[in-house]
Structures are given as structure tokens and as C-alpha cells.
Amino acid sequence: MYSLYEKRCQEEQKLPINEYVCQYVFNTKFNLHFYISKKDTCKKYDIFKIKISNPELSRDELSQLNTDHELNLRKAELARECMTTDAKNAKRNQISYVCSVDLQKALPFSVLSISDAYYKRNM
Numbered sequence: 001m002y003s004l005y006e007k008r009c010q011e012e013q014k015l016p017i018n019e020y021v022c023q024y025v026f027n028t029k030f031n032l033h034f035y036i037s038k039k040d041t042c043k044k045y046d047i048f049k050i051k052i053s054n055p056e057l058s059r060d061e062l063s064q065l066n067t068d069h070e071l072n073l074r075k076a077e078l079a080r081e082c083m084t085t086d087a088k089n090a091k092r093n094q095i096s097y098v099c100s101v102d103l104q105k106a107l108p109f110s111v112l113s114i115s116d117a118y119y120k121r122n123m
Contacts (some may be wrong), residue, residue, distance in 0.1 A: 002019045003105060042072070044069075044072050045069070048065060048068070048069045048072075051065055052065055052066075059101070070107075086098045
């Protein structure tokens with residue numbers, strides 16, 4: 001993020017502030033944190049996983065669950081494709097920028113993969 005800021009300052013022939021000040025402002029004034037994203041699973045996927053392990057599930061219920069799961073996977077893939085396309089467009093077009101933001105505060109915690117538990121631990 002800071003390197004993008006430096007590049008922009010060079011283009012506009014302005015002197016950039018130092019990296020420490022930039023991080024301080026982001027972390028204290030805007031409550032933004034930069035980290036390597038952690039993998040968590042979708043709530044719908046976790047529910048699917050629990051329901052499908054039920055031995056008393058009928059064929060119709062299993063078929064419906066699989067259909068719903070497949071639809072959810074397609075929606076997720078479409079969202080990923082849109083994000084990738086937007087990022088490629090931003091690289092080609094110097095006027096636009098793309099920023100992907102996780103609006104949940106994610107701090108290190110014991111291994112939790114379910115989204116609700118993963119994000120509600122700070123409440």
C-alpha cells in the first residue's frame with residue numbers, strides 16, 4: 001500500500017511522508033490493519049457439511065442440499081472472477097484503482113474456520 005502511495009507521489013511530484021507515519025495514521029485514525037488474509041469457511045458451506053453427514057438424510061434432501069451447495073459455489077466463483085477482472089482492468093487503466101477490503105476485524109486466534117465464530121470472538 002505504501003509503495004503505491006510513493007508511486008502516486010512521484011507521479012504528482014510531491015514528497016511522500018515516511019512509511020512509519022503512514023502506518024500510524026492508518027492503524028490509529030482509520031482503524032485499518034494490513035495482514036496476510038486467513039482462510040475461513042463460508043457459513044453456508046459449514047451448514048452443508050453438517051447436514052450432509054446426517055445418516056438419516058433422504059435421497060431427495062441430499063439432492064436438494066447438493067443443488068444448493070453447487071449454486072453457492074457458482075456464486076462464490078463468479079464473485080472471484082469479478083474481483084479478478086476488476087483488478088486486471090485497474091492494471092490496464094491507470095485512472096481506476098481496486099481495493100479489496102474485509103470489513104471484519106480479523107486478529108490471530110485459535111483455529112476457527114466458521115465465519116460467525118471466527119469474527120464474533122472480539123465481541
